[in-house]
Amino acid sequence: MEGRLTGWGRTAPTTARLSTPTTAAEARAAVRAADERGLLARGLGRSYGDAAQNAGGTVLDMTALTRVLALDLERGLVTCEAGVSLDRLMRLLLPFGWFVPVTPGTRYVTVGGAIGADIHGKNHHVSGSFGHHVTRMRLLTAGGEEVELTRGEELFDATTGGMGLTGVILDATIELLPVTTSLMSVDTERATDLDDLMQRLESTDHRYRYSVAWIDLVARGAATGRAVLSRGEHATPDLLTPRQRRDPLAFHPRSLPAAPRGIPGGLLRTGTVGAFNELWFRKAPRERRGQLQRIGAFFHPLDGVPEWNRVYGPSGFLQYQFVVPYGQEPVLRSIVEQLSRHGCPSFLAVLKRFGEGGPGWLSFPMPGWTLALDLPASVPGLGPLLDRLDEQVLAAGGRIYLAKDSRMRPRTLTAMYPRLADFRALRERIDPTGAFTSDLARRLAL
């Protein structure tokens, strides 16, 4: 079946032949049948740009490969097919007292996508990225051979964060995190400006397993960078009310109706967004300790509104996420100011401190500050603005996240990822005909 695909940002659509294998054998057959336009695995399409598209070629929709193959409840290990979503894993595992080791800002990502982008969560400073918790995986390589990969192997490290370009991940084994309740104990505090925010994060982040801050980018002048910190830990049963204690591991996330379709562009103007941000900032408690929150509210607030990506209208939106190393705080500050001055109608930007990077060759996290913000593609002058920011990030020794990118220049990317040359050489060696490729790979010459 021919299908028009985009990423979560709904920009740069291209057409591919979609194939939905339900078994590994069917996936293998599809890899063997692919033509010179190549093949790519796609999960739930939550990457923002063109990472999960393959114009004119084949796209393997992995979301029907959803078997859980083994579950070790003693040691906390799950082996499942790559199309299993983190939402499914949470529903399955929480009642047994296990949680996924890393969760992004949405539960609707697949295990394959989590490894492909080597995703990070609010616990990166403590737990590292998703790949850090994968002990083994099975990969379908060019020509349709299956290989078993374990930690420390070259191909394992190239595949973690390899954006689907080394092959199709069929299944993987993931180490889980033990929890005793399904609630989070959350501390919230406000920061008056960016310096105040960075100071708070720097001095107390190590006390929390999960930490993130939301910055209001519309606020200008002295309030530039005002923010709300939200940090927490899995609650222990003693913190629960007697009623909650009866079913401490209950997990029944609900969602609201989907965002309406056919929303015209231009709805999100700096004015409306500013008003929203003002409300949001005032609503947050100046300081509040030990508040109990559900997993959904703490980790995945946006999952409550399915298809919220439609509110950006027909021209779509993009997410800009970069990291700059510690010591480059002036660059971070300057970028926040430039974004704020440009009048980008961005609801909120998320700021977080990363811990050590992982072994993934194209893995994004490195020790430093990471900032992520959504921007409507229709903002005037957005292209040149982000190009300038790219240069500043690069000069500071930082990088841009491939799972979010939809517009970078190839040479900027090359300069940001020192192991890209190895990655290209490996692909040249194990996949000389380019059996695996994507729009992202074509755009950035991966």
Next chain:
Amino acid sequence: MMNALGDPQTLLVLGGSSEIGLATARRLVRSRVETVHLAGRPSPALDAAAAELRGLGAQVHVHDFDAAAVDTHETVLGKIFAEGDIDVALLAFGVLGDQEQGEREPMAAAAVAQVNYLGAVTSSLVCAQALRRQGHGALVVLSSVAGERARRSNFIYGSTKAGLDAFAQGLGDALHGSGARVMVVRPGFVRTRMTEGMPEAPLATTADAVAEAVVTGLRRGSETVWVPGALRYVMSGLRHVPRAVFRKLPV
């Protein structure tokens, strides 16, 4: 690939020395285009265009291409597409011809039709096939307001553009859903060597203004672009003027 903001990376200009084509290439090279293919008849103007774009940092490949030699288009253009994906193909060749000569010498009129219509038909079809195979890309066709309603003073040229315009619209519909698309551009009087020495029509514009409209249209995903934009309304008025009156209008 076209990025999220609608900026392409590779460009093919058919009629590589066209002033409008060059103005468009210049703008696109300044944003994201890194590779430009200029297809045209060998000439100093073609070489100069290539040199200028190289100076802006682009990798430029020049290809021998004669729009009138319709039977060569599959081979010549096929080779270019075989070198890699083309994000935007700009059909910029065209000849104005001499209306009076054309009325006197039918073969002179046929030569105009051969380039503007037949040559455009074959080359657009080759491009469309390749873009369809790629699953992405835009074919930008330089039509003209002259094709919107044929005028006594240049109906030979006008009719070729009318045919081209209708053809391009249909091709766009045929490509719907394929990932590839067609954008029809209808400039009014543009000050280029094509119109050199001719009395300017109202709303006369420049090659760079056309280029800017093309870039904006690509970003927006437009199907039709008028340059200047006001022509859309002027022409929708003119379209309904009775023949007897239109004949006498000084347009």
